[in-house]
Amino acid sequence: MGRVYRRRARVSGARVTGRRKETANVVWSGSWVAERLGVELVGDGELRELLGLALRRNPKRAHLLVSNVLGKHVPQRPSVVYGAGVELGRRVRELLGEDGARHAVVLGYAETATGLGHAVADGLGLAPYLHSTRRPVEGVARAGGFEESHSHATSHLLLPEDPDLLAAGRGGGADATLVLVDDEFSTGNTVLNTIRALHERYPRKRYVIVALVDMRSPADRGRLAEFAEEIGARVDLVARNTGTVRLPEGVLEKGQALVAEQEAAQAAAQPRVGWSGKRPEPLCTVPRPHTRIDLQWPAGVPDGGRHGFTPAHRALLEPALPAMADRIADALGEHPRKVLVLGFEELMYAPLRLGTALEERTGAEVRYSTTTRSPVLAVDDPGYAIRTRLVFPAHDDPADGPGDRYAYNVAGGGFDAVVLVVDSTADTHALHGPRGLMQQLTPHAAHVLLAVVPSYVPPGASAAEQAPSNAPHRPHRPHWQEEPSMLPEPLRGPAFSSYAPDEVGWLLQDLSDAELEAPTEEREEAIQSGGAHYAESLPVEYQPSEEYQDLFKAALELSAARIARAVGTVTETVMAERGPRPVLVSLARAGTPVGVLMRRWARLRHGVELPHYAVSIVRGRGIDANALRWLAAHHNPADVVFVDGWTGKGAITRELAAAIAAFEESDGTEGFNPEIAVLADPGGCVRTYGTREDFLIPSACLNSTVSGLISRTVLRSDLVGPDDFHGAKFYRELAGSDVSGHFLDTVTDRFGEVADAVDAEVKDLLAADRAPTWEGWAAVERISEEQGIHDVNLVKPGVGETTRVLLRRVPWKILAKRGAGADLEHIRLLAQQRGVPVEEVGELPYTCVGLIHPKYTRGATGADGKAVDSQ
Numbered sequence: 001m002g003r004v005y006r007r008r009a010r011v012s013g014a015r016v017t018g019r020r021k022e023t024a025n026v027v028w029s030g031s032w033v034a035e036r037l038g039v040e041l042v043g044d045g046e047l048r049e050l051l052g053l054a055l056r057r058n059p060k061r062a063h064l065l066v067s068n069v070l071g072k073h074v075p076q077r078p079s080v081v082y083g084a085g086v087e088l089g090r091r092v093r094e095l096l097g098e099d100g101a102r103h104a105v106v107l108g109y110a111e112t113a114t115g116l117g118h119a120v121a122d123g124l125g126l127a128p129y130l131h132s133t134r135r136p137v138e139g140v141a142r143a144g145g146f147e148e149s150h151s152h153a154t155s156h157l158l159l160p161e162d163p164d165l166l167a168a169g170r171g172g173g174a175d176a177t178l179v180l181v182d183d184e185f186s187t188g189n190t191v192l193n194t195i196r197a198l199h200e201r202y203p204r205k206r207y208v209i210v211a212l213v214d215m216r217s218p219a220d221r222g223r224l225a226e227f228a229e230e231i232g233a234r235v236d237l238v239a240r241n242t243g244t245v246r247l248p249e250g251v252l253e254k255g256q257a258l259v260a261e262q263e264a265a266q267a268a269a270q271p272r273v274g275w276s277g278k279r280p281e282p283l284c285t286v287p288r289p290h291t292r293i294d295l296q297w298p299a300g301v302p303d304g305g306r307h308g309f310t311p312a313h314r315a316l317l318e319p320a321l322p323a324m325a326d327r328i329a330d331a332l333g334e335h336p337r338k339v340l341v342l343g344f345e346e347l348m349y350a351p352l353r354l355g356t357a358l359e360e361r362t363g364a365e366v367r368y369s370t371t372t373r374s375p376v377l378a379v380d381d382p383g384y385a386i387r388t389r390l391v392f393p394a395h396d397d398p399a400d401g402p403g404d405r406y407a408y409n410v411a412g413g414g415f416d417a418v419v420l421v422v423d424s425t426a427d428t429h430a431l432h433g434p435r436g437l438m439q440q441l442t443p444h445a446a447h448v449l450l451a452v453v454p455s456y457v458p459p460g461a462s463a464a465e466q467a468p469s470n471a472p473h474r475p476h477r478p479h480w481q482e483e484p485s486m487l488p489e490p491l492r493g494p495a496f497s498s499y500a501p502d503e504v505g506w507l508l509q510d511l512s513d514a515e516l517e518a519p520t521e522e523r524e525e526a527i528q529s530g531g532a533h534y535a536e537s538l539p540v541e542y543q544p545s546e547e548y549q550d551l552f553k554a555a556l557e558l559s560a561a562r563i564a565r566a567v568g569t570v571t572e573t574v575m576a577e578r579g580p581r582p583v584l585v586s587l588a589r590a591g592t593p594v595g596v597l598m599r600r601w602a603r604l605r606h607g608v609e610l611p612h613y614a615v616s617i618v619r620g621r622g623i624d625a626n627a628l629r630w631l632a633a634h635h636n637p638a639d640v641v642f643v644d645g646w647t648g649k650g651a652i653t654r655e656l657a658a659a660i661a662a663f664e665e666s667d668g669t670e671g672f673n674p675e676i677a678v679l680a681d682p683g684g685c686v687r688t689y690g691t692r693e694d695f696l697i698p699s700a701c702l703n704s705t706v707s708g709l710i711s712r713t714v715l716r717s718d719l720v721g722p723d724d725f726h727g728a729k730f731y732r733e734l735a736g737s738d739v740s741g742h743f744l745d746t747v748t749d750r751f752g753e754v755a756d757a758v759d760a761e762v763k764d765l766l767a768a769d770r771a772p773t774w775e776g777w778a779a780v781e782r783i784s785e786e787q788g789i790h791d792v793n794l795v796k797p798g799v800g801e802t803t804r805v806l807l808r809r810v811p812w813k814i815l816a817k818r819g820a821g822a823d824l825e826h827i828r829l830l831a832q833q834r835g836v837p838v839e840e841v842g843e844l845p846y847t848c849v850g851l852i853h854p855k856y857t858r859g860a861t862g863a864d865g866k867a868v869d870s871q
Contacts, residue, residue: 028052029066031383036258037251039063043213043243050213050241052385055259055377062255063245064376066385067212070183071352072112073376073386073408075340075367078355084240085116085181088210089123091238092179095208102126104177104208105165108305109190110134110156111373115348117181118305120210122314127179130165131305132156133346135425136399140307140458143201156194161307161458166202177206185211185239187220192227199231206234214239259377266378292580292608293331293419293451295324295354302456303423304349317353325357328419331449336364336416340445342407343370344422345396350453351421358419367415371407371437378408388412390444392437395430396423407437410444417447425455428638429673432579434766439576450580487630488725490613496730497708498738503596505613507627508588508713509720511727516714517541541703541711541731545833551826552706552739556698556746558822563697564750566679566690567594568758571601573688573765574641574677581608582641585631587652587676588614588728589707590645590800593743594679598643600748605755611635616713616726619651619793622659624726628672637671644678645697648801649780649792650685650772652676682798682846683776694798694847698743705737779845783815787851794852799827802850806830812853813837817844824848 029052033039041047052066052074068074071081093101101124108117108131121129136157143158143166160166166178178198180191191209214237228235297303298320301313332339341358343351348370355368378389388411391404410418418441422431427450432438441448490505491497497506544552574582586595592614599612615627631640647653653676660674676686682694704711711729714720720727780795789795796805803826805811814831816824818840827848831838 027382029068029383029385032379032381033063033384035383037063037255038248039251040246041243042246043215044241047213047241047243051243054379054384054386055255055262056375057256057259057263057377060252062252062259063247064374064385065184065186065213065215065245066376067183069212070112071115071343071348071368072183072370072372073374075369075409075413078341078352078359078366078368081115081368082119082122082352082356084212085119086123088116088181088212088238088240089120089125091123092120092208092210093124095236095238096124096177100177100206104179105130106179106181107131107158107166107194108181109183111346111348113181113183114304114346115343115352115370116183116212117210118309118349119352120179120181121305121309124179126311128165128311129305129309130158130160130307131346132158133306134399135306135346135396137307137457159307165308166198176204177208178202178204179208179210181210183212185209185214185216185237188216188223192223195227195235196231199233204233206236208236208238211237211239212241214242215244217244262377262379291331291447291449293327293449295327295451295453296320297324297453303453304347304456306346307456307458309349321353321357322361324354325361328354328358328449328451329362332362332364332417332419332447336362336447338365338367338413338415338417340410340413340415340418341366341368342410342418342420342441343368344420344426345371345373345405347421347423347426347453350423351419351451354419354421354451364416367413369407369409371405373403373405375404375406376408380412390437390440392440393430393433393435395428395436396426397428405437407440410441412444415445417449418445419449419451421451421453423453423455424636427452427579429578432575433577438580439766487626487633487723490630493708497710498735498740499596499708502609503599503612504586504592504708505611506588506710506728507613507615507624507630507725508710508728509725510730511714511719512729512732514714514719514727514729516711516729541734544702544705544737547829549737551829552698552702555822555826556743559695559698560746561750561754562695563597563679563747565754565757565761567597567601567747568605568690568751568754569761569765570594570677570679570688570690571598571605572758572762574598575602575606576762576766577688578641578673579639580606581639582610583631583635583639584610584612584643585640586612586614586643587617587656588713589704589710590804591643591678592707592710593740594645595643596744597747598677600744601751604748604751616715616728617652617656617659618713618715618726619655621715622662623656625663625667626723626725628660628663629667629669630725632669632671637669638673640672642674642676644676646678646680646798646800647676647683647685647689647776648797649776649795650683650774651793653685653772680798680800684773685776686772687770689770697800702739704731705734706739706743708740709734709738775845780849783849783851789851789854791854794854796850796852797846798849799824799847802827802848803830805850805852806834806836809852811836812851813839815844815849815851816840817847818842820847 028048030041033053033055039053041051050068052068054064054066055062056064066073069076069080069084096104104124104127106117106121106124106127106129108114110132114131117131118129121127137159140159141163143160143163180194182191195207224235224237298316301316302309341351341355352368355366359366376386378386380387386408388409390407390411394403394405420441430436438448490507491510492501492505493499496510584595584598586592595612599610602608602610615624617623642656644652656676657674660672664670675688677688678686679690679697681689681692684692709731711731714727776797780792780797784790784792784795796802802814814827814836816838824847828838
């Protein structure tokens with residue numbers, strides 16, 4: 001048969017590098033397993049260079065053949081990986097002849113051989129390509145499916161866009177050949193089962209099986225001829241190399257025991273979650289933001305062969321590859337020494353071709369590999385094929401449920417940069433979260449880049465052909481499939497608001513000409529009597545005195561750095577956990593200045609322009625459903641991050657969660673995350689915040705004049721129809737008092753000085769337990785009972801909420817924490833102007849709390865029966 005590879009030795013051998021061979025002294029990457037288990041690899045002279053050995057926890061086969069030219073577990077030059085497949089395709093073309101190759105169809109296996117199969121199709125030249133998939137796609141009918149009996153994830157689906165793709169009659173009649181490509185042909189069970197299933201549905205005269213290595217045992221070799229005779233068709237086999245694995249008796253049990261022993265030793269020595277094997281020294285201990293590359297993937301070209309990839313698609317992709325590689329090279333910057341292009345599970349071909357193009361257009365040493373579902377033991381030994389592994393959660397909402405995924409031989413690989421390539425379906429919160437792949441990569445490369453290829457969904461896919469019941473939730477519909485396409489574009493300054501047009505788009509309608517203001521006392525009485533909702537009218541805008549304006553300016557100067565730090569912290573947390581290009585959606589209007597500041601931080605620190613919109617949410621009425629429909633039509637809902645200024649007792653937090661659930665139930669659009677990111681979370685109501693301290697945020701001190709001259713939002717049936725956005729007014733007449741820009745610029749000017757503090761704080765926050773405690777809600781319930789109010793809606797906790805109740809409503813009294821100091825100077829001034837008593841108390845979870853009397857009438861607002869002076 002050939003040479004036997006068993007002993008560990010440093011030998012001189014031929015390393016495969018495309019068409020040329022290099023001689024180097026290497027340790028065979030299967031020697032560690034061979035020594036301990038007595039496994040023998042028998043084959044031709046190149047076999048050892050192609051294959052290493054590793055161990056895995058598997059009830060049927062403990063050892064794993066690890067290919068050095070597949071681009072899955074072992075980073076390899078892209079040209080070597082691609083060249084191996086293309087060369088096999090050329091051999092198939094020689095076997096079939098030009099006419100036979102023209103009418104062939106190539107089928108690859110997910111996940112390992114999707115890229116190899118595509119390269120084989122390229123070698124054939126004119127053959128369309130399809131690969132099996134484990135990702136159901138709603139609306140795409142199955143053309144078949146099969147099980148992979150030895151695999152850890154068995155279900156394979158065939159989902160061609162063209163229902164006739166696998167039919168034997170595509171141009172060549174019954175002579176059309178089906179070419180099946182897998183990385184190795186070991187027992188042959190999977191491929192033969194596939195042919196048997198497809199032959200019943202699409203009978204044909206000829207099949208060709210293609211593999212990098214034919215590793216069948218002598219007992220299995222005779223089965224192929226018997227099988228061909230059974231189905232009445234010719235079955236050929238094309239393999240790059242041939243060999244077999246000799247296994248001693250009891251090797252499975254011995255291998256399982258060795259895996260358990262190694263895992264126990266690693267768990268004891270390296271308890272840190274997320275990786276195992278070699279413990280490389282991270283290049284950086286603080287998670288860094290990454291760079292997102294706009295590939296400008298050519299329109300109409302699928303991301304791979306999940307639904308079929310035709311010669312016409314190939315003709316569009318090839319000329320676009322150099323420009324996409326140039327964009328990657330530009331993003332890499334000056335002379336990176338070693339670059340890894342990392343693909344994602346089934347998405348192997350797109351990153352491989354980007355890698356080959358990058359290899360041709362840069363002087364860097366380029367390597368290519370992909371992540372995988374397959375759990376393999378990592379051992380830091382040169383005689384073992386899997387030296388290190390990164391472990392991270394699945395990030396494409398897989399149909400078979402959540403689970404760990406792996407990237408092998410990346411940690412400790414000495415890469416200056418990693419270019420991660422995923423499809424848009426996999427560009428999710430889980431990818432960017434605390435344990436996600438992006439965060440796992442950043443300690444092991446100085447530069448991490450993300451390139452997202454748009455996930456291809458065949459035109460005409462609809463709910464008529466349903467995915468299986470365990471399929472992931474319905475993907476977000478692109479804008480051309482959205483029904484409410486007639487919704488208007490967002491309002492922008494200077495026509496609406498004093499903000500610059502790029503700072504925020506308001507998903508509102510302009511009600512500036514409507515008479516909406518009512519005296520504060522009238523509004524309060526109507527609201528408490530149940531005769532009106534607070535969102536049906538507006539309070540008369542508070543006109544601050546000169547003394548109050550001076551107090552605002554002083555407070556801003558005093559707190560600007562503190563606010564800048566909170567802005568940086570919440571923005572970095574959002575970008576780390578929710579993706580590098582979130583769509584900021586502020587809750588108008590208190591959240592809008594915060595959204596603008598977060599957008600500025602992202603631009604100044606990371607050079608990214610984040611979309612930012614403002615939407616209306618109304619307590620008791622929910623969020624503007626038409627605004628959500630507009631967002632879903634123009635963005636992926638999963639990218640939306642809702643932003644607010646601060647939390648009080650958490651009423652809006654609860655309102656948003658309930659409103660999103662109701663919207664998804666009624667509208668059918670899924671994917672919005674109802675969590676809110678806030679500048680300050682004194683109520684302990686959210687997990688994404690800049691701080692949990694209750695301090696003065698000067699934007700709470702004023703109304704429209706610090707919020708782009710926009711009123712609070714209005715929802716009234718005679719003004720807002722079922723197809724309208726909620727409304728608001730633009731107070732153009734208050735331009736002389738507008739300090740919106742001054743507030744933003746003052747805080748922005750402090751970004752630089754707080755950057756280091758933000759980095760340290762974010763590192764701690766990302767590792768901390770930030771689960772909401774709802775301490776604020778509990779405190780509000782207690783205060784409501786103690787004060788005899790018995791209605792949590794009339795208790796307004798925190799500096800921000802207390803300020804707003806003094807500006808907009810008729811408060812009864814203020815509870816202030818004893819010794820609160822400067823944070824309450826404006827509260828005391830407003831309370832004095834409004835005739836509202838301030839009571840200092842010792843035990844208070846907030847800096848202050850505003851109380852509204854539960855039985856307000858214009859003649860008697862408080863327990864003493866005295867009227868409030870509404871100045």
